[in-house]
Structure formats: structure tokens, C-alpha cells
Amino acid sequence: MSHVEKEKKKLLNRLKRLKGQIEALERAIEEDRECARVLQQxxxxxxxxxxxIAEVIEDHIREHMIDPGTSRDDPxxxxxxELVEIVHAYLT
Structure with a gap:
């Protein structure tokens, strides 16, 4: 996954934010917050x-499916x- 190395900092930052959200969810459960708040979190x-996931898939597509030497008009x-757009539309 050499392409991940290029995006490593960005991906790690996303995971750190996700970790914070998971920890907030855990606190909400521990503190017996209302169901709506827990579901929102x-x-x-x-x-x-x-x-x-969308970011990793998009990076993968761009790294392994698009030849850097080809024209943007290449089929x-x-x-x-188009696949990147579809992934983005469904996952974000």
C-alpha cells in the first residue's frame, strides 16, 4: 500500500478524530446519556x-487504476x- 504512505498523515488525522468520537460515544454510554444523543454520536x-474508507478506496483507485501517463480523456x-465519484457519493 505505497499510496497510503503518501496520505499517511491525512489518514492518521482522520483516525484520531474517529478515535475521539468513539471515546465520546463511550462516555455517553457510561454517563447514561439519552438514547437520541447516543444514536447521534x-x-x-x-x-x-x-x-x-472512502478516502482509502479513492486513493487506491487513483494509484492503481489510473496510469499517470494517460490523458484525462482516456476511457x-x-x-x-467516475468510480471515485460513486464511492464518494455512497460513503460520504
């Missing part, structure tokens, strides 16, 4: 994890970029 965690490049 849980969906925030899910959104953050989906964003992380495979266009298809790969």
Missing part, C-alpha cells in the same frame, strides 16, 4: 469511518474517476 462515528481514466 454513533451515526457520527459511522460517518467518520465511512469517510476514512479508463474517465471510468476510474
Amino acid at each position: 454513533a451515526t457520527s462515528c459511522r460517518g467518520a469511518l465511512d469517510g476514512f 479508463r481514466t474517465v471510468a476510474a474517476e
